Amino acid sequence: xxxxxxxxxxxxxxxxxxxxxxxxxxxxxxxxxxxxxxxxxxxxxxxxxxxxxxxxxxxxxxxxxxxxxxxxxxxxxxxxxxxxxxxxxxxxxxxxxxxxxxxxxxxxxxxxxxxxxxxxxxxxxxxxxxxxxxxxxxxxx
Numbered sequence: 001x002x003x004x005x006x007x008x009x010x011x012x013x014x015x016x017x018x019x020x021x022x023x024x025x026x027x028x029x030x031x032x033x034x035x036x037x038x039x040x041x042x043x044x045x046x047x048x049x050x051x052x053x054x055x056x057x058x059x060x061x062x063x064x065x066x067x068x069x070x071x072x073x074x075x076x077x078x079x080x081x082x083x084x085x086x087x088x089x090x091x092x093x094x095x096x097x098x099x100x101x102x103x104x105x106x107x108x109x110x111x112x113x114x115x116x117x118x119x120x121x122x123x124x125x126x127x128x129x130x131x132x133x134x135x136x137x138x139x140x141x
Contacts (some may be wrong), residue, residue, distance in 0.1 A: 017046035017054060024061050033065045040065065052083050059091060068095050079108060086112055086119070093125065102133040 024039035040061045047054035055074050062071035075092035083089075089112040096105035106129050113122045 017043045020046060021054075021057055021061065028061060028064045036061065036065045037067065040067075049077075052078060052085065052088075056085065056088055056091075059088075063091065063095070068098065071095060079111065084115075086116070086122070089122075090125070093129075097129060097132075102129050105129055106133070 020039045020043035024036045024043060027033075027036035027039060040058060043054075043061075044058050047058060049055065055078055059071040059074040059078075062068070062074070072092065072095050075088055075095070078088045079092055089108055093105040093108045096102075096108065106126055109122050109126050109129070113119060113126065116122070
């Protein structure tokens with residue numbers, strides 16, 4: 001069984017969530033957010049919740065079409081489950097920073113840093129967020 005949307009085609013088989021993901025990516029690139037959201041939802045419905053990479057890809061697409069709450073929800077679950085990929089922590093921290101939740105963004109980055117204290121990039125991100133937090137609170141530092 002195939003469904004057609006414009007010139008993009010995708011199958012309805014569960015193993016083919018990536019087909020929907022690819023279609024969503026094309027629509028997002030063409031600034032057709034409505035169609036992209038439709039296909040992201042289909043990809044999310046077919047991708048296993050245990051497939052961390054699929055969930056990261058889907059959350060990235062939600063960010064690209066402006067659905068930060070959906071991306072936030074997926075990324076929080078992955079981080080709470082202890083995903084090892086630093087991208088999930090960085091993406092969630094970026095969303096939280098965008099929303100003005102600096103201390104929560106710092107907490108997310110520190111959770112990763114607790115497991116990987118040698119990660120200089122995360123140390124620098126935490127320092128930057130602490131500086132931004134001070135400025136947001138009116139500190140002169």
